[in-house]
Amino acid sequence: MKNSIKTLLALHAISILPLVSIAQTANELEIKEETSKFVLPSLEVFIDSALVKNGMLEYRTLEIEAKEYNLTSKRQNWTRNLGIQANSGFGTFNNFSTTSGENDIVNLASNTQQFNYNVGVYLKIPVFDIINRKTEVKQAKAELEQAKSLAKFQEQELREFVIRHYEDLILKQKILVLRSSNLGNAKVNMEMVEKEFRNGLIPISEYVRISDMTARIAAEFEQAKSDFSTSKGLLENLTGVEIN
Numbered sequence: 001m002k003n004s005i006k007t008l009l010a011l012h013a014i015s016i017l018p019l020v021s022i023a024q025t026a027n028e029l030e031i032k033e034e035t036s037k038f039v040l041p042s043l044e045v046f047i048d049s050a051l052v053k054n055g056m057l058e059y060r061t062l063e064i065e066a067k068e069y070n071l072t073s074k075r076q077n078w079t080r081n082l083g084i085q086a087n088s089g090f091g092t093f094n095n096f097s098t099t100s101g102e103n104d105i106v107n108l109a110s111n112t113q114q115f116n117y118n119v120g121v122y123l124k125i126p127v128f129d130i131i132n133r134k135t136e137v138k139q140a141k142a143e144l145e146q147a148k149s150l151a152k153f154q155e156q157e158l159r160e161f162v163i164r165h166y167e168d169l170i171l172k173q174k175i176l177v178l179r180s181s182n183l184g185n186a187k188v189n190m191e192m193v194e195k196e197f198r199n200g201l202i203p204i205s206e207y208v209r210i211s212d213m214t215a216r217i218a219a220e221f222e223q224a225k226s227d228f229s230t231s232k233g234l235l236e237n238l239t240g241v242e243i244n
Contacts, residue, residue, distance in 0.1 A: 043166050046239040050162045051155065053240040060151035067144040074140040077133060165235045172228040179224040186217040
């Protein structure tokens with residue numbers, strides 16, 4: 001009777017622990033093999049790709065270009081006070097002339113149709129422009145330096161971000177290999193414990209304890225696999241480099 005109860009308890013313990021498997025699956029062995037041979041490209045490859053791909057850095061580059069154009073415009077503002085003016089006209093013109101002699105003065109008047117034009121160069125010197133030009137140029141220079149400084153800061157920040165993700169992926173890969181190895185050992189141990197239990201060499205309490213431990217190790221392996229996949233995806237998305 002006692003043996004029957006023990007057998008029923010053992011079967012019940014097996015039914016409530018579906019995560020426990022007697023041997024390693026082909027998928028886990030494949031993961032262990034792949035992660036053991038996992039090789040990342042060099043860190044510089046990821047950094048260079050991230051610098052090219054990052055939208056904010058591209059925006060900062062365009063901002064610097066705009067500031068450079070603005071500075072050039074401020075330096076050339078004085079030319080708006082220099083120009084060429086031309087006038088032309090066609091119509092009937094009244095011409096008057098006076099001729100003086102010894103005793104007589106002769107006045108002549110005539111009407112003619114003709115085309116007249118004149119061209120000239122002018123230079124205006126507004127006092128406000130003279131005083132304000134240096135200030136505008138200095139302001140444009142300061143804005144350009146601000147844009148360059150911010151772009152440099154964001155580039156350094158991006159580099160550090162890539163380095164952190166890169167090192168995190170390496171860490172997650174190492175943890176996954178360890179978890180995979182632990183799971184393999186735990187399942188081999190579970191197989192031996194199950195054989196001993198069936199032969200009546202260990203009590204059911206020990207069988208349940210080992211089964212529970214194996215289930216926790218399996219859960220840790222699944223978590224490590226998820227963490228590795230997440231870290232890999234984040235680095236790929238950040239840099240645009242596909243990791244095989």
